[in-house]
Every structure is written in structure tokens, then in C-alpha cells.
Amino acid sequence: MAENKSGYTVVMPKLGLIMTEALLVEWRRQDGEWIDKGEVLFTLESDKSTLEIESPASGYVRILVTAGKVVPVQTPIAIIESTLEQTTSLPSVSEVAQQSVSLVSEQVAVERHVVAKDSFPSFLAASPRARFLARKAGISLIGIAGSGPRGMIVANDFSNVKQQWRSLRETESKPYASLSGLRAIIAERLTVGWRERPQATLSVELDASNLVSARQQIELETGRKVSYNAFLMLAVARTFVEQPHVNIRLTEKGLVQLQEINIGLAVDTPRGLMVPVIKNVDKKELLEIDQEIQQVARRALEGKSLPDELTNGSFTITNLGAYGVDSFAPIINPPEIGILAVGRIAQRPFVFNGQLAVRETMILSFAFDHRLLDGAPAARFLQRVVQLIERPILLYSHRFI
Amino acid sequence: MREISYSEAIREAMCEEMRRDPTVFLMGEDVGVFGGVWGVSHDMLAEFGEERVRDTPISEIAIIGAGLGAAMMGMRPIAEIMFGDFLMCAGDQIVNQVAKARFMSGGKAQVPLTIRVTTGAPGSAAAQHSQSPESWFMNIPGLKIVVPATPADAKGLLKTAIRGEDPVIFLEHKMLYGEVGPVPEDENFVVPFGQANIIREGKDVTIVGVSIMVKKALQAADVLAKEGIEAEVIDVRTLVPLDRETLIRSVAKTNHVIIAHEAHKRAGPGAEIAAMLAEDAVEYLDGPIVRVAAKNVPLPYSPVLENYVLPNVNDIVEAAKSFWPGKA
Structure with missing residues (x-):
């Protein structure tokens, strides 16, 4: 945010290492409305996380970019002015975009102007009650005629309008709606992922009996039910350590060898699919990973993911076992190299020690970017993951031997 | 229920408390022989005698100062100030001594002092005898401010004031003295503070x-x-x-x-x-x-x-x- 003669320029902030753009979801102030420093000015959605951004200064809000657009970071989106008078000489959006703007928010307060009542043309006179109800209902009070003292909008005026809107909506229900918010982001990413990546999928059924047993043993020892996802994450991380050539990413500038082993987990939230990422999985213990999964998943469910938590993954694990799915072919989460789809663990007929037996088995499907990985190395990768899951003691062996 | 006036209810509260507790006494200008300039304490001198219904000199600061001293020594004085307008004459005693004694003694001093005072305009009493001084003292921590509006509350709140361990400014509206209403005869009827x-x-x-x-x-x-x-x-x-x-x-x-x-x-x-x-x-x-x-x-x-x-x-x-x- 930067100060210039006409006030503070608010830019789309860059909140994550690889964040390039964000959806401007909603303005919390109308054009020309007053905002105090520190109050929420707008919300944005990037990398599947919704964030509230506070105003860096007090003043009248001059909106440059309307809500609902995807905006590159650093682009000016609003100006916070100390007075309302300068509305005529505003630079156009493109002009403002040319200016260099600073991200650092400067701590200079803008004095609130003391002005006579008459020069508050756009001030919205409404009772606290009416404002409270409107905020709760997510409806703007602008344009509602006030019947209260000094012409202020009171609760009753607001209720009447709400009633009218409701009946209006009932008569004009539209057959089509456009994708919005998180849904639009998911659609965009999946389309890109599918179009740009020739992906292939390998599947294998494995004997998960030892995994089930290992989990039970840990529960006996610690009282904690470690999620299977934590085991899978650890197995994938170990495989990456042993086969670092798979931990790569193709960017516009070329191929990058990733230094960290960061693995995402697909989480179904009320708002849609989110993929929180656990960083440096190879350097963590099982219980630590399990706990971290719980934390990031909870934040994802509540829509409170930290900005960096949703970016910079090497790989994603997606598990539909809880829904009784046996196996499925996943789509890669760009720009990652691969994704592991995990089916349910179930008792199935399985050849064990040369005999047909009933064993706890699981089907893993590994989808990978075929541009970067041939079939054989991909199979080697999956084979090692399978070994580590079938013999989970190996997940620990390197720490003891 | 039996109905009596606001004035009678206040007198009844004082008399009941003086009968049940020998440390309670009344002092103020003309409260004894004259029965109080508003007649609230009529005939109390006859029942309780000069030791417990004391006529004082015309000095508000002396009335409050003496009341504070008596309260700190274990008595439960009711000090009457004829007009709320005159409270400022006792300003230093009320603001700097009465309100602060408990706090500046580290909690050792109790000040069970009830300051009864009239408030409000009785009609053409002009600028120096008609004021409502409630908020003058709301800014002084350590004082409780009581404003009874009915005969029953006048009795019940005054008894709570007298029985309490902290100083109370009890404001009686002059135009309510004649107000009649039901008042419980129970001598243990009290109305707690802080309950609207x-x-x-x-x-x-x-x-x-x-x-x-x-x-x-x-x-x-x-x-x-x-x-x-x-x-x-x-x-x-x-x-x-x-x-x-x-x-x-x-x-x-x-x-x-x-x-x-x-x-x-x-x-x-x-x-x-x-x-x-x-x-x-x-x-x-x-x-x-x-x-x-x-x-x-x-x-x-x-x-x-x-x-x-x-x-x-x-x-x-x-x-x-x-x-x-x-x-x-």
C-alpha cells in the first residue's frame, strides 16, 4: 500500500511464495463509504483460501476493481482518500496499474476530516440495529429509504426490503448460475491440469494387514489412532528421499529439482476441495505428521488456512477410502508431478504365502506427469511406496539402523 | 398491603433500624426539635432522645466529618443534609475522606455512613435549592448513589444503606415525600442495591x-x-x-x-x-x-x-x- 497525493493506494497483496493472482471476492465497503484503519476492506480467495484484508488507513474508499474478478498481485484495486471531493480527477484503472506501488504498509494515519453535515452526501444514515441485521443477512442498506429519526434507516425499513427481495427472488429464479469463488478456482485448476499434462495412472493392490496391525500397535502404545494418511505421507516422503529425481517440477523457466519434500492432502470442505500441504515431511515423525494433518485439515474445514499452507506442494495424497471407494484415477494437482489415490482398506481374497487367504488389502493408484517421468521409474516409485506400506517397520528402520 | 407516604416510609426505616441496632443514630440540621425541615424525623427525638437524634450546627462539613469519624469508630450514623445543593459545602469530606477511607486504609476502615439528602425541584425554590446532584458524585468511586422513586423502595433501600458497610448518598426527592403507596411492615424488608x-x-x-x-x-x-x-x-x-x-x-x-x-x-x-x-x-x-x-x-x-x-x-x-x- 502506498501513499500518494490522493490517498493510499491499496494493491492486491502477495500473500504466498508462489501466489500470482487472487480472486477479489467481496468489498466490505461501497464506493465512497468511510472506512477506519484496521477494519476489513475486502476479502480475497487464492489457492483455495479465503482471507480478510484490513484497510491500511482511514478514509473514503474509492474502488478501482469490482468484486468477482481475478486480479494479479500488486495491482492497485482501491484508493483510500481523506476527502470525498477528488472524485472527478481519478486516474483510470490502467493508469494506476502503471504506477509502482509498495507492498509495505506505511503507518501514517490519515486525519479524519471534520466536515459539516451537509458535505456528507454519501454517508449512510442507519441505526446500529439496522446495520447489525443487514450485516447478518449479508444485504447492503444502500438505496433503502429511511423512516427513522433524522431520516435514518431503522430495522423495520430493512425488514421490509428484505421481504421484497425474497418475493422478487421467488418470481425471478434463474435457470443458470455462473461458477463463483472456490468452485471457479477448482474448475480452472483442473482444466489446466488436465489439458497441459499427459498423465498416466498405475494401480496396485497391496496387502495392508501389517499397516492395520502397526496402527493398532501404536494405538496400544500411545492411545492415539494415527490416520492411515499419516503412514502414507511418511511412505511417500521416504520414497522421495530415496528417489530424489522424482521430486521435480516443470515451470515456465524449466525443470526444477525441489529441495523440500512437501506433501499435500486433499480435504473435502463445505466450500469445496482444499489441499493443505505438510512441509518437510521427511524430517518429521509419524505422530508429528498425524497431528499436523489434523491441524491443517481443521483449518481448511473452517476456511482459515494460513496462506502458505496451501502452496508449494511436491505431491498430493487423496483418500476416498472413508466413502467405501475401492480405487479411482485422480487428476494431478498442478504444478505437482503426481498424485496418489488411496482406496479403502477392506478384507479381500488375496494370495498370501502361496495360498488364497482373506487379507486386509488396499488399492493405490499413482497418477503422474508423463512428460517428466517414464513408466518404469514411475512404477519403481509406486513399488517402493507399496513396500513401505506392506512392511511399515521400514518406515522406522532408517532411524535405528 | 398498608399504604403510607414516601416520607413516612423513610421515617419508619430509620426508627426500625434504630430500635434494632443501638449504633444507628440520626444527625443533621433541625432533625430533632423541629422534626426535620421536611418533617421526615417528626417525633423521633421523643422516642430516641438527644443522644441519638442530634441537632447539629449549620455546617455541612462538620456534619459529614463527624459522621465519618463516628462511622469509623463503629457507629452507623445517618447524616441528613437538608438540601442536595449544600452537599458541596461538605465536598472535601465526602469526596476526599468518606469515599476514600476504606481504600486508603487498605480495607481496615469501614464507613457505614448514610448521607440522607433531598434532591429535585419542589417548585419555585430557585437555583440554589432545586438541583439534582446525583451525577456530581457518580464520578467518585467509593460512594453508592441511591435514588428511590416509591415509598416501598425508600424504606427498603434506606435499610440496605444503614445496614451496609460503605458510604451511601441517599437522595430523597422533595416532590415524592407526599407520594403514598404500599410499604411492607416487615422490619427485615430490604431492597438490595444494583437491581433495577x-x-x-x-x-x-x-x-x-x-x-x-x-x-x-x-x-x-x-x-x-x-x-x-x-x-x-x-x-x-x-x-x-x-x-x-x-x-x-x-x-x-x-x-x-x-x-x-x-x-x-x-x-x-x-x-x-x-x-x-x-x-x-x-x-x-x-x-x-x-x-x-x-x-x-x-x-x-x-x-x-x-x-x-x-x-x-x-x-x-x-x-x-x-x-x-x-x-x-
């Missing part, structure tokens, strides 16, 4: 009354009812401590509030109540917080001017109607 009384329930507007304005608020509520506005009338009873919860609960229900007191509007008790509601209940307010109070001028002698300056029933009615300007 919802005298009339309503859903449209809360009228918070202080002292005599409770009575006027009830009259206003009758008028408003005929116009389809249901007012809830609350008697605060005590300004310190203030019953925030009852007030907030009521405002949450009605979304509109009027605060009525006879003290001057500027920095009167209503200012504190309004500020509290603005801080703690703003989301319930569907209009401005309105104060109905005396205009900010010294109270005039002329009845015409005095009536103009003092708040009345119609002012409350008009204030309530102002929330719905569209209604005829």
Missing part, C-alpha cells in the same frame, strides 16, 4: 427513569399506550451500582431507549447510562439514545420558566414518538 425494577413491561421503547421521573415515565407510558406504543418503564433505583444487565436486556427487547432524569442533561446520570448502552448494547439500538432531562441552565424561580426548564410527561411522550416520525 421493571415497573411496567412493554415491547416498543424502554424508558429508564431516575427518581421522580419514574412516576412521570409511567404517566407517559399511559399516554403512549393510547397511541399504540408500548413502553417498558424501568426504575434504576441505584445509579451506583448500576444494574447494567436489566437495562441491556430491556433494550435488546425494545431496541429503543429514553433516559429520563430531573438533573441537568449535560453530564447528568443519563450520560453515563447512555454511554454504557452505546458501549455494550449498540447492536440492539434502532435509533438514537434519547435523554429527557432539565435544560442546561440554573433552575429559575419563575414557575413559567421553571416548568419550561424541567422535564415533564409530555417531553417523554414526544421523545418516544420521535422514533417513529412517520406515525401521526
